[in-house]
Amino acid sequence: MxxxxxxxxxxxxxxxxxxxxxxxxxxxxxxxxxxxxxxxxxxxxxxxxxxxxxxxxxxxxxxxxxxxxxxxxxxxxxQEKDLALPDTFASGGTRRICNQCGQEVEADAHFCDQCGASLN
Structure with missing residues (x-):
C-alpha cells in the first residue's frame, strides 16, 4: 500500500x-x-x-x-468489493512520510528523496 x-x-x-x-x-x-x-x-x-x-x-x-x-x-x-481489506497499516517502522510532498522515505533519512525537503 x-x-x-x-x-x-x-x-x-x-x-x-x-x-x-x-x-x-x-x-x-x-x-x-x-x-x-x-x-x-x-x-x-x-x-x-x-x-x-x-x-x-x-x-x-x-x-x-x-x-x-x-x-x-x-x-x-x-475489483476489491469481495476482498477482505486490511484493518491496519503496518509500515514496519522502516519508512515514514515526507511532510512536504507525501513521498515515503526511510525512517532514518534526513532529506526527502523526491523533493529534497528536510525531514528533521
Whole structure:
C-alpha cells in the first residue's frame, strides 16, 4: 500500500489502478472524474491532521489512517468489493512520510528523496 498526505493525491494514484469505486458505507458509485472532484473538494473543506495519512491498496481502494495504523476504508474499488481489506497499516517502522510532498522515505533519512525537503 502507498501513503499520501491528501485525498486528491491518493485518488489520482487510485485512478491508475481501478476504474470505479463505491463509497464504503453506501451504494454511491464514483467514476475517476467524480472521485477526483470529490477528493479535491474534501481536501479544501476538511484537510486531515498532520499525523494522518491516506492509503491506497494495490487494487485502488482508498482508506484513511488517522493514527497511521488503523485503516478506515472510504472508497472501495469495484475489483476489491469481495476482498477482505486490511484493518491496519503496518509500515514496519522502516519508512515514514515526507511532510512536504507525501513521498515515503526511510525512517532514518534526513532529506526527502523526491523533493529534497528536510525531514528533521
Amino acid at each position: 502507498k501513503q499520501f498526505k491528501s485525498l486528491h493525491e491518493a485518488a489520482e494514484y487510485a485512478t491508475s489502478l481501478a476504474g470505479q469505486w463505491s463509497f464504503a458505507n453506501s451504494d454511491a458509485a464514483y467514476a475517476p472524474e467524480g472521485l477526483l472532484v470529490l477528493a479535491q473538494t474534501s481536501d479544501a473543506e476538511d484537510p486531515i491532521d498532520e499525523d494522518s495519512v491516506y492509503v491506497v491498496s494495490d487494487g485502488g481502494s482508498i482508506g484513511l489512517c488517522e493514527d497511521e495504523e488503523d485503516i478506515d476504508w472510504l472508497f472501495i474499488a469495484d
